[in-house]
Amino acid sequence: MVLNLLRRYYYDDDIQNGPCAFCTQPYELFGNNWKDAKTDGDFAIECIDLVALIACLVLAFQFKWVKRQRKATIRTFGYVIATLLTIIYYILVLVNTGLSEANTTTTYLYLLVYIFTVVFWRAAEVLFFAIILQTIVGSTSTGIIPKLKVVNIVAIIVLLLIAIAIIGLYIAIVAWQLTNGPYDENGDLYNLFSKYYNVVVAFQALLLVISIYATVMGVIAMIKERARVRD
Incomplete structure (x- = not known):
């Protein structure tokens, strides 16, 4: 806190108040x-x-x-x-x-680059998993796999919602830094980062569950396909 106060003492003269006070710093x-x-x-x-x-x-x-x-x-x-x-x-x-x-x-505007990296990466992850699940479901028309289509849709929707939450929290983190810079006297930035990482953990956990689920479905589909070819 003392270091933050010293920084304010020496540098605040060049900083304007507002929602983008540190944009050009x-x-x-x-x-x-x-x-x-x-x-x-x-x-x-x-x-x-x-x-x-x-x-x-x-x-x-x-x-x-x-x-x-x-x-x-x-x-x-x-x-x-x-x-x-x-x-x-x-x-x-x-x-x-x-x-x-x-x-x-x-300048602090460079932080916007990090937003784009988060957006592109999370969107790609959701799309890839949606395609994988759709491909497995479309590979067979009999058995239990086609009946799990609703489960797949729900899983992807939940994954998408968590991804949106991750992006929203990261935008909030960057917006906070553009306004306040490195000063976190009240712990607001720390709290934002804590929430962000908690949501990321939830996202990764769901990805793991979906990965195991997709693997099991893929194995079942492969076994059924081999049995069909033999018949």
């Missing part, structure tokens, strides 16, 4: 000048992921089932949108890593 990105092995490794992996995603996007238009029926085309369109969102996310992450490692000084 300096915001420093700190890095290790590419001397940290973990950062360098993560950057390399992200580059590989980006190349792989672009390759997948190109190959998506080569799938034979794309031209067979309307539903498959819609499914492919959703896959393409999700892949594009993920590609944009990785580009933003790579740019941010590069700027951070160069110890770049920007």
Whole structure:
């Protein structure tokens, strides 16, 4: 708290009051000048992921089932949108890593970039899982799997609502920082971050449950398909 008061004493003369008081104030990105092995490794992996995603996007238009029926085309369109969102996310992450490692000084408006990364990543996750569940349900017309369509829809809607909550909380965090900068005398920013991470944990937990559920459904669908082929 004392440090925050000292910062206000020395710097508040240049800061205007308002909802965007810190928008044009300096915001420093700190890095290790590419001397940290973990950062360098993560950057390399992200580059590989980006190349792989672009390759997948190109190959998506080569799938034979794309031209067979309307539903498959819609499914492919959703896959393409999700892949594009993920590609944009990785580009933003790579740019941010590069700027951070160069110890770049920007303004607080740079925080808006983090909002876009959260939006693109969460939207892509929801889309991918929706496509996976729809693909499994559409792979067979008999048995219990087609009857679980309503369960799939409910699961994706809940996942979407939690994703929207994550995005909303992150926007609130950035808006708070644009207004108040680094000063958190009342613990408001800490509380926002706590709520944000709690919702993220709930989102990841639901993703895990849906992943297990989708895996079980996929195995059942594969067994039924093999049995049908043998018959």
